[in-house]
Amino acid sequence: MSEENQNSHDKPVENQNTQDSKTIQAKKKRKKLLAIVAIIVVLLFVLYLIVHYLFFAHYEETDNAYVQSDIVQVTSQVNGTVLSVDVRDTDFVKESQVIVLLDQTDAKMVLEQAQADLAQTVRQVRSLYTNNRSLQANIALSEASLAKAKVDVAKAQGDLKRRQGLGDALSQEELIHAQVQLSSAKSAESSALAAVNAAKEQLKSNQSLTDGVDVQNHPNVLNAKAKLKEAYITLQRMSIPAPVDGYVARRSVQVGQRISAGTPLMSVIPLNQVWVDANFKEVQLRDMRIGQKATLVADVYGKKVVYHGTLEGVSAGTGSAFSLLPAQNATGNWIKVVQRVPVRISLDPKELKEHPLQVGLSMTVTVDIKDKSGKMLSDQVNKTSATKTQAFNLNKLESESEALANDIIQTNLGKPIAEKNTEAAEAKTMSQIVSEKGQ
Template sequence: MLSKKWISLAAILAVAAAGTAWGVARWRHGQVFIGTDNAYVKGHVTSVASRIPGPLLTVEVTDNQFVRAGQVLATVDPRDFDANAARAEASLQEASSSVTLDQARVAQAQAQVEAALSQKKLAETELARFKALYERQSIAKQKFDHVQTQAEVAGAQVDAARKQVAAAQGLLSVSRGKVAGAQAALAAAKLQRSYCTIVAPCDGYVSRKMGEAGMVVAPGQPICAIVPLGQEEVWIEANFKETQLRRVRPGQPVKLVADLDEKAVFGGRVESISAGTGAAFSLLPAENATGNWVKVVQRVPVRIKLDPGADPAHRLRLGLTVSAEIDTRD
């Protein structure tokens, strides 16, 4: 009987010792490895919207379809924009024709200047010759006055021809300005026409598809969203208690287990710690300046970056729940 009591006591002590050892081990583990179940998969969501108004001719994707950057997602009826581009093209041709005509007018005016200069030179030569004859009294004063008047008229004609050149050059500048405006209008019309084809801005999966063929869309109206699941596009946001962050530093390794498959373990590293708690950035922050204040442990978001090649199959999807455990031994 006595031996049975000692055996029972020894068993109890052994169980107590094992429990104590296990508790100490768990306590020491909890001091070094801090964890939380309040963690979620986050990522970029790119909204795709029409930049122009009009009816959708086609919508070429479905929900959850993988698309490449530049792949056509939908098309808007382009007929109105084709007409605008045609009008802009016609305006450009008209302005270009005006430039050609004004260039011809400038050339004609410059030729008239050259002709007027030749007439002026001839008149000045005649004036010099008749002046010498008049000074020798070989011709009458009336004849000399007539030649002198012709020289003055030739000079005035040169001035008039030069003013015509300036006027023609002014018209040419105006026409060139119209050409520049017509070119800008044509470029804008072609740009608007290019918006009729809506393409994927990045690689990813189509989500929240709202556009359907025949639907009239307005500028900025969402058609669908693209969710990229690449290595740099997905991260984990773990909300740790403020009492757990004393030893947390960027760069520390993190063990991640998704509820999707508890057997799948993903590696990561602490990338950054939020500048404020979740309550600080909430839509309706808590009002603590009251008489019935109760202290509540706050949670601070910690951004965790996945290790390269941690999720090659892209199993992690936005919003999934994840368990995160940070190794703070460093």
Template sequence: MLDKNGLDKNGKAGVIFLVLIIVGCSGGIWWWTYSRNRVSTDDAFVDSHSFTVSPRVPGRVLDVFVNDNRQVKKGELLLALDPSDYEVQVKEAEASLLMAKNETSGEYAQIEVAKAGVDQAKVAFEQARLDLKRGQSLYEKEVIPKEQLDRLSTACKVAEAKVDEIQGRLNREEANLGLAKNGSKEAKIAQREAKLAQAKLNLSHTKIYATSDGYITKKTVEPGNFVQPGQALMSIVDLGNIWITANFKESQLTDVKPGQNVEFEVDTFPGKRFKGKVDSLMAGTGSAFALLPPENASGNFVKVVQRIPVKIVIDSAAQTEHILRVGMSVVPTILTR
């Protein structure tokens, strides 16, 4: 039986089937084109810089001014160590420097006295040498006996030895004060000044400040704890400069290049889409930089598709909201064409 369009039931079924084929082909072509121009992965997460806060000098914690998850600004005071010991060291260094300056003044005076003694000894030696010369002349004329000449010769040798003795004492004094030929007159004072500067620097390290804007995490310190240099006390996570680390299969990266647009979803905010751009591709696969990289040259080899980390920068709008947290799971899609 024909309908008003002149088609029977078989004709209607054929038309419907033809329409389904056309729709299916169109959908297949669209999906093939769509998937060819996009690559996606669920092996991705939010990443950021983090800074470990640790002391540079040992001491007992006096106060802690921040708590976990609190936002801090660069230069904000985080905690303070007991400064008592370091204040004493500064006072000791200041007193030592003052004593060095006074001692140096006295040593300069001693050196001047020693120089005068050297000049006096040289004059006495010159006089003894002249007396010996005259004595030799008189002895040749048989005016004085041999015994008197011997006494003049001995006196000349004693005067010469006296010059050497006082000159050696002067050299020792100059060496102790740093007045040798290649030394510095202010060597001792400079040494004490350096110790004072180090003491003041150690005192300044008893206050620990934030090195960056961010949020406090992993705080493990409380007032009364004794801490050592390099000990991790807390971390600062900079949420104002976050990115996505996406581990794509190596076969997906044929057409991926820096600057391409990215759309991504975060499991924490279903239905909300964020935007970003491809920043760079890592110089190697994740396994190549593992603690124990695979050694394919030994044993049996089984080919495994490797993953290469891709850094995706996030648009500034999402960054300023500070709603993303480090480690959140992300599904990015790179628009390759």
């Protein structure tokens, strides 16, 4: 019995020792596993730091980016009534293509009136130059009359002296008659002298309107010519062209509508010149520089299509600073909000042609900021036109209107040879008149 009791007493002790050893082993395994997990976590963290430093630390990314483009408004330069509208929304148009036509009736009448006014003005100015020659002939005639009057005065004076020398042999009546003739001759001389002076003043007055210029460059002719050119250009502007290549949007003009100069008719969007405005947080701009490369993904195409672009510039202010109602941070309770600044990204034209983008589409932009050699803000003056049009072709309109005006001027100037013959005939006639008066 005593041995059995002793054996039964030793069994619990052995079981307890076994459990203690198992517990110790379990704790050792747990510590080992925890150590392994900790080492793995540390290794993963170190790997993350390495990968982040080598790759992700050199990139800034945002999905707050949208496609932007110039929205070119089509407006009329003159007043008029719309006769036809040749495009609709979504239509593609080429630069210089006529898209709206206005009623040309009034403009044609104004042009015809301007042509007639220019022709009449040229003829009136020609008459000023002709008057110069006529006034010169009048001066010659007046001078001839003055010379004759002087001869008559000298003759009357000689006749009076001769009769006064006869003394009592001459009757008083004949003496008075000789004095009257002398007085009449002197009056005629004074009148002739006044006529000469008047003719010279008239010539000076007329020459003041013609001195220093020819008919083509006379101020009256130039004024009428300018009005003609204005009327011609106004007529041409009754046809409204598309200013650039692009797609029609927001068309509001309708046939029969009376429009005034400057009225927006529609917009043309040049989708071959779009860019992306990426709104980065202010803390992301620290290492961004002009010229850095970027990759872009459009939501409309997905990640299968990747665009490549270049950072062209950073906006001069945050989006909220240029908003319609800027934040008033100096009033009331203030809560700091992380600001975003628009960054302009240009796109590769070839990629854009293969996969076109519409204005307002969402983009995801990733900028490689490893190259920090550029500047954050540009200090170079752009000497080339960012956008320009040849649709209105002002040089062509100017040359066409100039040619039309010059044709009218030349037509109404007359033939130079005929004018020379006329001048010669007038000079010959004038010399004959002078010689006759002298006789």
